[in-house]
Amino acid sequence: MSAIPPVLLSDEPGSFPYSVLAERHPAIVGQVREAFPYGPDQHRALDTLLENCTKGVIEPLPADAPGRDLWTDWGMDEHIGRSWFDIPWLWSESWFYRRLLDAVGYFGPGPWQGVDPFRPFKLAELESPETDEELAALDDLADRPAEEQAEALLHGSLWGNRADLGFRLSDGDAEARAAVPALVADDSAALRTLLDGADTLCLVADNAGRELVPDLLLIAHLLARGRVRRAVLHVKSHPYYVSDATTADVVDALRRLTRAGGAAAGYGRELWAAMADGRLTLRAHPFSCAPLPYEAMPDDLRAELAGATLTVLKGDLNYRRLVGDRRWPPTTPFAEVTAHFPGPVAALRTLKSDVITGLTPATEAALVAAEGQRWRTGGTHALIQVRP
Numbered sequence: 001m002s003a004i005p006p007v008l009l010s011d012e013p014g015s016f017p018y019s020v021l022a023e024r025h026p027a028i029v030g031q032v033r034e035a036f037p038y039g040p041d042q043h044r045a046l047d048t049l050l051e052n053c054t055k056g057v058i059e060p061l062p063a064d065a066p067g068r069d070l071w072t073d074w075g076m077d078e079h080i081g082r083s084w085f086d087i088p089w090l091w092s093e094s095w096f097y098r099r100l101l102d103a104v105g106y107f108g109p110g111p112w113q114g115v116d117p118f119r120p121f122k123l124a125e126l127e128s129p130e131t132d133e134e135l136a137a138l139d140d141l142a143d144r145p146a147e148e149q150a151e152a153l154l155h156g157s158l159w160g161n162r163a164d165l166g167f168r169l170s171d172g173d174a175e176a177r178a179a180v181p182a183l184v185a186d187d188s189a190a191l192r193t194l195l196d197g198a199d200t201l202c203l204v205a206d207n208a209g210r211e212l213v214p215d216l217l218l219i220a221h222l223l224a225r226g227r228v229r230r231a232v233l234h235v236k237s238h239p240y241y242v243s244d245a246t247t248a249d250v251v252d253a254l255r256r257l258t259r260a261g262g263a264a265a266g267y268g269r270e271l272w273a274a275m276a277d278g279r280l281t282l283r284a285h286p287f288s289c290a291p292l293p294y295e296a297m298p299d300d301l302r303a304e305l306a307g308a309t310l311t312v313l314k315g316d317l318n319y320r321r322l323v324g325d326r327r328w329p330p331t332t333p334f335a336e337v338t339a340h341f342p343g344p345v346a347a348l349r350t351l352k353s354d355v356i357t358g359l360t361p362a363t364e365a366a367l368v369a370a371e372g373q374r375w376r377t378g379g380t381h382a383l384i385q386v387r388p
């Protein structure tokens with residue numbers, strides 16, 4: 001067993017985590033502020049948040065705040081009074097989204113209760129010409145052999161994670177850079193084996209829009225071909241990390257598919273029917289927005305995932321939560337760091353933060369020789385890792 005390295009903090013100027021707190025979060029506050037006709041109270045609360053998240057310390061949630069008990073369980077008291085930059089990065093990032101939702105009145109009571117501050121960005125992406133093109137491409141795919149379709153949809157789902165909206169706010173060139181390189185780890189053969197004839201597939205979604213659409217297409221394909229009997233799609237219980245998918249985003253994506261026409265509409269109808277007969281269910285567990293690694297998941301979620309044939313975790317944040325957001329040496333075995341997970345697990349992720357495990361020494365050396373450490377955070381590399 002490898003020695004356990006320290007968790008990532010955001011206290012090193014020039015590091016990626018530091019830039020997220022010092023630059024990305026203020027940029028997100030600005031974008032949200034411009035996207036809605038908020039009133040003076042909300043603007044004042046956003047000003048306070050901006051000041052607090054860049055220069056202040058963690059302050060407790062008010063006694064009557066919704067979800068306060070959860071945050072107490074998740075370690076709020078031990079962080080109170082400490083700088084956002086000196087506590088685990090995973091924790092301070094989640095806290096930022098919680099406090100942002102508070103500032104705009106998301107948790108209510110009041111007229112802004114339940115209004116997703118990121119919805120305009122998500123909808124714009126769903127309605128973009130790029131989404132049109134991706135959906136139109138399904139017409140050509142329909143004539144290809146089933147295996148080829150499955151492979152294309154798997155890679156669509158993987159690369160759909162490439163540039164989430166939060167990432168693009170601070171790294172607008174990410175998508176234009178570099179042709180798609182080879183995967184840095186590719187356990188897709190093991191993934192195919194696990195998926196073939198699976199009873200229950202849990203897919204833990206990441207982003208809405210151009211990531212969720214291919215996730216849904218993959219699920220539709222697996223269900224329609226009878227490769228998996230049922231699928232459970234885990235989404236976030238509230239808006240999170242800008243583009244993370246909630247139930248409302250699944251509904252938007254399904255509507256988008258069904259009105260697209262052509263093969264896309266067929267997938268949409270398949271999913272709609274699967275929701276109706278229970279082959280596809282949604283889950284929005286509160287732990288989906290917890291500032292903690294999956295190793296700390298509560299017993300009910302552990303039991304649920306233990307019952308799945310396979311759990312597929314999408315995206316960078318889920319990867320960080322799966323392996324523990326630590327400074328692992330990149331060659332640390334993936335099976336070792338995911339041994340805590342209650343059943344077979346796969347990660348489909350483009351690389352957008354420093355954390356990485358499961359590389360061969362040769363792969364790590366080649367990446368470093370070509371790019372220094374940029375490959376870790378640039379969003380231009382991806383992986384499929386499986387622990388059966």
Ligand SMILES: O=P(O)(O)OC[C@H]1O[C@](O)(CO)[C@@H](O)[C@@H]1O
Nearest residue numbers: 020164167315316317318352353
């Ligand atoms: O949408 P994803 O793939 O989980 O990525 C989330 C992004 O946010 C971060 O947590 C940084 O804010 C990175 O891990 C990543 O760039």
